[in-house]
Amino acid sequence: MPLRRLRCVTACVLFTWATPGVAGDEVMIARGKALVEEKCARCHAIGRDDKSPHEKAPPFREVVEIYPSEDLAESLAEGIVSGHPDMPVFKLDPPDIEAFLGYLNSLSENP
Numbered sequence: 001m002p003l004r005r006l007r008c009v010t011a012c013v014l015f016t017w018a019t020p021g022v023a024g025d026e027v028m029i030a031r032g033k034a035l036v037e038e039k040c041a042r043c044h045a046i047g048r049d050d051k052s053p054h055e056k057a058p059p060f061r062e063v064v065e066i067y068p069s070e071d072l073a074e075s076l077a078e079g080i081v082s083g084h085p086d087m088p089v090f091k092l093d094p095p096d097i098e099a100f101l102g103y104l105n106s107l108s109e110n111p
């Protein structure tokens, strides 16, 4: 019995942590920003009104509108293969994915 309750609490905590818009996201968003600055910014526009350095790479603020974040999370976990030779294959760990999506969501949430 106590074990089951413990599991439920863990699930709830994880859920709250993973839901965008919950207080305490700032740290995650900052982490996500650092991540995309390091790995993606040389091709993708990562801000609200910048231009992609690579002309074919969609700005992230558009990516988040085209793809639901659940879909993105899935493809990031499996490794994104966009079919474009210029785009390297990325595989991110779950904490990095959370951070990345947190950052993406922050782009669309506060225009």
Ligand code: HEC
Residues within 6 Å of the ligand: 036, 039, 040, 041, 042, 043, 044, 054, 056, 057, 058, 063, 080, 081, 082, 083, 084, 086, 087, 088, 090
């Ligand atoms: C070397 C350049 C380059 C880097 C670095 C890069 N991308 Fe891309 N990315 C592209 C290009 C070019 C496209 C457009 C591909 C196309 O239209 O076929 C793209 C498309 C995408 C798409 C849309 C995929 C689709 O199927 O439409 C996503 C999502 C994406 N990139 C995420 C990322 C993430 C996350 C990172 C960093 C971890 C990243 N990219 C780093 C060049 C890059």
